[in-house]
Amino acid sequence: MTIKTRFAPSPTGYLHVGGARTALFSWLYARKHGGQFVLRIEDTDLERSTAESVNAILEGMTWLGLEYDEGPFYQTKRFDRYNEVIDQLLESGHAYRCDCPRERLDQLREEAMARKEKPRYDGCCREKTVNPDEPHVVRFRNPLDGAVVMDDMVLGKMVFENRELDDLIIRRSDGSPTYNLSVVVDDMDMEISHVIRGNDHVMNTPRQMNILHALGKAPPKYAHVPMILGDDGARLSKRHGAVSVMQYREQGFLPEALLNYLVRLGWSHGDQEIFSLDELTQLFDIDQVNKAASAFNTDKLLWLNQHYIKSADPARVAHLLGYHLGKRDIDPANGPELMDVVMAQRERAQTLEEMAEISEFIYRDFDDFDEKAAKKHLRPVAREPLERMLVALEALEEWTREKLHATVEQVATELGLNMGKVAQPLRVAVVGRAASPGIDDTLFLVGKEATLRRIDEALGYIFDREANTGEG
RNA sequence: GCUCCCUUCGUCUAGCGGUUAGGACGCCGGCCUCUCACGUCGGUAACAGGGGUUCAAUUCCCCUAGGGAGCGCCA
Numbered sequence: 420m421t422i423k424t425r426f427a428p429s430p431t432g433y434l435h436v437g438g439a440r441t442a443l444f445s446w447l448y449a450r451k452h453g454g455q456f457v458l459r460i461e462d463t464d465l466e467r468s469t470a471e472s473v474n475a476i477l478e479g480m481t482w483l484g485l486e487y488d489e490g491p492f493y494q495t496k497r498f499d500r501y502n503e504v505i506d507q508l509l510e511s512g513h514a515y516r517c518d519c520p521r522e523r524l525d526q527l528r529e530e531a532m533a534r535k536e537k538p539r540y541d542g543c544c545r546e547k548t549v550n551p552d553e554p555h556v557v558r559f560r561n562p563l564d565g566a567v568v569m570d571d572m573v574l575g576k577m578v579f580e581n582r583e584l585d586d587l588i589i590r591r592s593d594g595s596p597t598y599n600l601s602v603v604v605d606d607m608d609m610e611i612s613h614v615i616r617g618n619d620h621v622m623n624t625p626r627q628m629n630i631l632h633a634l635g636k637a638p639p640k641y642a643h644v645p646m647i648l649g650d651d652g653a654r655l656s657k658r659h660g661a662v663s664v665m666q667y668r669e670q671g672f673l674p675e676a677l678l679n680y681l682v683r684l685g686w687s688h689g690d691q692e693i694f695s696l697d698e699l700t701q702l703f704d705i706d707q708v709n710k711a712a713s714a715f716n717t718d719k720l721l722w723l724n725q726h727y728i729k730s731a732d733p734a735r736v737a738h739l740l741g742y743h744l745g746k747r748d749i750d751p752a753n754g755p756e757l758m759d760v761v762m763a764q765r766e767r768a769q770t771l772e773e774m775a776e777i778s779e780f781i782y783r784d785f786d787d788f789d790e791k792a793a794k795k796h797l798r799p800v801a802r803e804p805l806e807r808m809l810v811a812l813e814a815l816e817e818w819t820r821e822k823l824h825a826t827v828e829q830v831a832t833e834l835g836l837n838m839g840k841v842a843q844p845l846r847v848a849v850v851g852r853a854a855s856p857g858i859d860d861t862l863f864l865v866g867k868e869a870t871l872r873r874i875d876e877a878l879g880y881i882f883d884r885e886a887n888t889g890e891g
Numbered sequence: 892g893c894u895c896c897c898u899u900c901g902u903c904u905a906g907c908g909g910u911u912a913g914g915a916c917g918c919c920g921g922c923c924u925c926u927c928a929c930g931u932c933g934g935u936a937a938c939a940g941g942g943g944u945u946c947a948a949u950u951c952c953c954c955u956a957g958g959g960a961g962c963g964c965c966a
Binding site for chain 2: 427428429431461462463464466467468521524528531532533534535536537538539556574577578579580583585587588590591592593595597598599601602617618619620621622623643645646648650680683684685686687689690691692709710711712713714715716718719720721722723725729764765766767768777792796827831837838839840841842843845846847850852853854855856857858859861
């Protein structure tokens with residue numbers, strides 16, 4: 420059997436992490452088995468589907484690198500086919516027209532709830548003959564007894580009693596097909612062998628299997644993957660911040676980090692945490708996926724992201740960093756080689772956004788010293804080391820890390836101080852705060868001109884402080 | 892309310908009848924060190940509860956509790 424999976428989002432919002440993981444699982448499953456992966460846009464809800472959402476989903480898939488072999492298919496372009504199937508069902512008696520007014524349906528629901536029963540359609544029109552020219556919907560004639568058995572690849576064997584199911588609408592009064600009908604037709608026509616989807620679809624499965632059965636087709640294999648919960652264990656929602664995959668890019672995450680994080684939510688391979696896509700296509704399997712929902716933990720994602728920032732090709736990281744610097748109105752061309760910045764900062768940043776932030780000092784003078792840092796390091800005792808550094812650096816002809824390191828070391832030795840006593844005031848003077856890459860890297864990246872200017876500024880600051888407090 | 896599903900450290904998880912219940916993130920501490928990090932070493936912390944089955948249950952069964960999903964002319 421040739422393996423074919425699909426990812427079928429509805430374009431009513433952005434691609435979120437839950438959808439992305441489902442897509443990843445489907446993609447991996449297809450890749451692992453040398454099969455095909457299909458992208459299908461489920462836009463039968465004309466009211467809520469938008470072109471922006473379609474673009475956002477396509478963009479998200481591209482960013483993640485989940486390329487599809489077929490599609491994107493749009494259900495709105497297949498209405499004729501769905502109607503053909505509905506008519507076929509009508510003809511064979513597996514479906515019937517229903518003209519129950521909405522008010523009656525609402526009332527039915529309320530009454531059932533009041534009786535503490537599950538709200539279901541009562542089958543009122545099952546045996547009625549409804550005029551096709553009058554307003555009506557088409558319902559699927561679900562079997563009244565018996566049971567549907569689904570052998571789910573993650574949930575295991577599940578049995579649904581037909582009497583728990585009601586006659587679902589498969590064609591709306593406006594003539595458009597509904598979800599449960601169109602998925603069945605599409606999965607059938609596109610020869611999807613494995614339906615991998617979110618847990619929220621479990622209850623649809625027996626209905627879809629019944630429709631398939633009425634059509635005389637064998638059902639595909641199903642795998643219902645658990646939901647992803649928010650940091651707080653509650654259902655993931657907009658309240659949790661970045662739920663859209665593209666927001667993670669904006670925040671400076673690498674796609675491989677997000678993918679690696681997502682695949683470990685519900686799936687594992689022994690104690691291994693880091694997986695390349697190649698490894699995953701070898702190791703992943705859907706029946707090892709957990710049944711229980713899992714909570715999204717941003718701290719772990721950050722850890723993975725830093726791991727990938729550290730191990731990714733610096734040239735690529737540099738390119739990406741350029742984008743994030745640009746968001747801060749910084750033109751990387753007006754500074755050192757971006758690669759040098761990356762090499763100096765990649766062990767200090769968990770995201771590219773953070774890397775851009777902590778690298779600002781390289782490109783422009785800061786407005787104020789960090790209060791705590793200045794208080795601690797820009798004290799009168801630091802005046803002499805800084806004055807000496809100023810002179811020594813001014814005289815330095817080769818602005819290299821080696822020379823810079825030697826200079827700092829020499830000044831420290833001359834004054835009988837340890838490195839820290841010189842490097843820290845110098846760091847605060849040049850960076851504005853107490854944390855930065857090694858002092859030689861820091862000075863190298865800032866450049867001679869800005870370094871001298873900022874040391875001078877810092878000396879002025881110390882001078883003012885001495886004058887004001889009488890410290891000394 | 893009804894139907895179905897789930898339940899190991901705070902979080903992600905390993906475990907598939909006999910383990911000092913393992914790893915990872917986080918957190919705490921040591922080392923490294925010019926700062927911050929990185930790295931490294933160590934520590935903290937879990938089988939939801941109750942019944943069975945068994946020589947033996949985290950592992951199998953049942954019940955309870957808690958959590959989730961579904962119950963649309965949404966997907």
